[in-house]
Amino acid sequence: MKKLGMIANGVRQDIVRMLVEAKSGHPAGSLGMADILTALYFGIMRHDPKNPQWEDRDRLVLSNGHICPVLYAALAEAGYFEKEKLLTLRKLGSPLQGHPHRGPLPGIENSSGPLGQGISQAVGMALVGKMEKKDWRVYSLLGDGELNEGQVWEAFMLGAKYKLDNLVAIIDRNNIQIDGTSDDVLPLEPLSEKFQSFGWNVVVIDGNNMNAILHGFGMASSCEGKPTAIIANTVPGKGVSFMEGKFGWHGKSPNKEEGELALNELGDARKKLEAI
Numbered sequence: 001m002k003k004l005g006m007i008a009n010g011v012r013q014d015i016v017r018m019l020v021e022a023k024s025g026h027p028a029g030s031l032g033m034a035d036i037l038t039a040l041y042f043g044i045m046r047h048d049p050k051n052p053q054w055e056d057r058d059r060l061v062l063s064n065g066h067i068c069p070v071l072y073a074a075l076a077e078a079g080y081f082e083k084e085k086l087l088t089l090r091k092l093g094s095p096l097q098g099h100p101h102r103g104p105l106p107g108i109e110n111s112s113g114p115l116g117q118g119i120s121q122a123v124g125m126a127l128v129g130k131m132e133k134k135d136w137r138v139y140s141l142l143g144d145g146e147l148n149e150g151q152v153w154e155a156f157m158l159g160a161k162y163k164l165d166n167l168v169a170i171i172d173r174n175n176i177q178i179d180g181t182s183d184d185v186l187p188l189e190p191l192s193e194k195f196q197s198f199g200w201n202v203v204v205i206d207g208n209n210m211n212a213i214l215h216g217f218g219m220a221s222s223c224e225g226k227p228t229a230i231i232a233n234t235v236p237g238k239g240v241s242f243m244e245g246k247f248g249w250h251g252k253s254p255n256k257e258e259g260e261l262a263l264n265e266l267g268d269a270r271k272k273l274e275a276i
């Protein structure tokens, strides 16, 4: 558990460094999801960074493509590519674009950016897995604001129809989006009941608590005959106090001074973890 906490802290530090260097990008969702991405790549998913196209790998489909800094940082930490590449985020010609591009960067399963589309791709992948009797699993990440897109609900219906118990949708329930709080823009509650009525197994977790995250994924893998939605309550900007809970940090990068403040705070948190 301590090891996972240290990895998540390092992922957060890399996110801050990348965004300061790029001078643009999405910090709040990226920082909030660092624990879940860490759990997936370092505890849950079957994958091989040295063989990214391994046929039996579990697939991670990022539907909320704008939080790709956390995906890039986790992939680099896992060894898919050299960490130095992280600082090329959003630069012309870099494989680390502001929204993920499948192909040039090892470990990226889908191109994304237009919200709502990744989950449809994930449903398609999981269906292929079932049809070909494979035992790999598909994990798809969505933002709560992304649930405003009607397309996602079509995908959820299809997932239930085909009993895709090899599919897990993780909803980043951080209650922010681009223009305000998710509850103000278009209320989602009662969200668990919505998923249940769409035929999904539902697990609600604290998405910044590693024990709860691992337990939630365990509940998902023991469910048969239904896809699982993990509603992960997270704090946007988690780990950087001046960003936490503020929708203004949805898509604004920290400047150099803000970056230093953030890295100092994350560095202090790391020391505390080391001392445990």
Ligand SMILES: Cc1ncc(C[n+]2csc(CCOP(=O)(O)OP(=O)(O)O)c2C)c(N)n1
Pocket (backbone or CB within 6 Å): 026, 028, 029, 030, 064, 066, 067, 113, 114, 115, 116, 142, 143, 144, 145, 146, 147, 172, 174, 176, 177, 178, 182, 236, 250
């Ligand atoms: C189809 C589509 N419409 C609009 C956008 C612009 N956009 C990017 S992120 C975002 C808000 C998404 O909110 P949420 O999924 O909650 O992300 P978070 O704020 O938690 O990072 C919007 C509207 C987009 N990328 N795609």
